[in-house]
Amino acid sequence: MQYSPKVMDHFANPRNVGEFSDADGVGEVGNPACGDIMKMSIKVKDNVIVDAKFKTFGCGAAIATSSISTEMIKGKTIEEALKLTNKAVAEALDGLPPAKMHCSVLAEEAIEAAVDDYLKKTTGKGLEKKKELPHDEHHGH
């Protein structure tokens, strides 16, 4: 199992680490037993994600997927951000080892959780239907 140079770059020089004191949406997913916890914070203006930060407890792939997904959702509308798939995140990193694909799923879930939190805060109502993500399926590969 080896990481791509792009994964190593995002792991060694992660973009957008941290959180906002005045975040518009915060999502935390994962659990320590699985080895990763991802916390995604977003700032939203006129339905556009203007800034994003993350904090992650996890392996190299977990940190790299968190880093690149904050970059990928910046400048996107809420609707566009929700369309971001774990596959797109993995592809943007020039691929992930099969055993690490669950990290990209976690990134997708973190974005969704942050958006859900934002919608709850602004409209009082979260996402209508949570996307069914094949999270567990990736375990044990």
Next chain:
Amino acid sequence: MKKIYMDHASGTPLHPKVAEAMIPFLKEGFGNPSNLHQYGKTTSAAIQSAREHVANLIQAKPNEIIFTSSGTEANNLALKGIAPAHRKKGNHIITSQIEHFSVLNPLKTMEKSSYEVTYLPVNKHGMVNPDDVKKAITPATVMVSVQYASGEIGTIEPIKEIGAATKEKGIIFHTDAVAAAGNIPIDVKDVHVDALSMSANQFHGPSGAGALYLREGIRILPAMEGGVQEGGRRAGTENVIGIIGMGKAAELAKLELPQRMAKIRTLRNQLRDGILKKIDNIYVNGHPTNHLPGNLSLCIEFIEGESVLLFLDMQGIAVSSGSACTSRSLKASHVITAIGVDAALAQGTVLFSLGRDTAEDDIAHILEKLPPIVERLREMSPLYKSKKI
């Protein structure tokens, strides 16, 4: 960049004198040792000499050594070879929860074919209680298999006490000594083990060479059938170069063991003390005194082991990690779990394992590089802030 190898538990570098002993055979050691001509005689004599050195390392007799391809093969041969040879007596095997997978997985397979296995728990230091072994023995028990020492947390098991219990009951005692052999003194007669697995690459020999010690007179079914190599107990033309390397490594280990142990233990304790002084919320795994000299297993709170491994590697320092993410199964190490470490903390497991080539300035280098890495990962961790308040 300075390169520091701190992963001797995964495999040790070849001793230069071992390489020297192997090279002539790499070029001219093609003679099949089973042959009576001069080519065969040369290699069979070299193998015999290697067998003596390996036997001598653990106070066994040369004919009690069966060469294998690895420690894994030795463990498989012991379990799948000895238990079936004594099947008429019973079908019960006792082992511990913290064995290597080359013991646990063969046992799982055997459980599917009429064997019953008891997996003994360990205490927080990873130690098996010999009384638990005694209590687990039933009339159907044929074999006990408990590792000599843990390669993951370093704890040395009470082998002599377990050996006394099995001897009294006439039960065969196998020990996986892959992490221990060549790193601490072993006397198979003194501790009364009947079978013992070892691997050359754990004591500066080549990989691809292992051995099973089997006490004279104990029946075993061959795992590999064919010719009469290794007394018919392990057929197949011998790995001449590997065996010669293992013999030389055993000879050197026996000779250098007291000095190696003293030096490695001192450096290991320096590293432990330095890390504990410089980093907070960090815990040492394994038994505080009864452990392999070079093993330092740590749980670093709030962060994950693979990240530490990768950052250390960027600094030229090679370690291993017991976190879920570095194992294919994505589960925390069964050893760390068995000693009662909680799930999140178990993810922060990092193993430093020192060897005969570890130097004092290596320790200073690690003590300089590790704290900022831990600090950086903690700053990135959502668990850190929440617990810091």
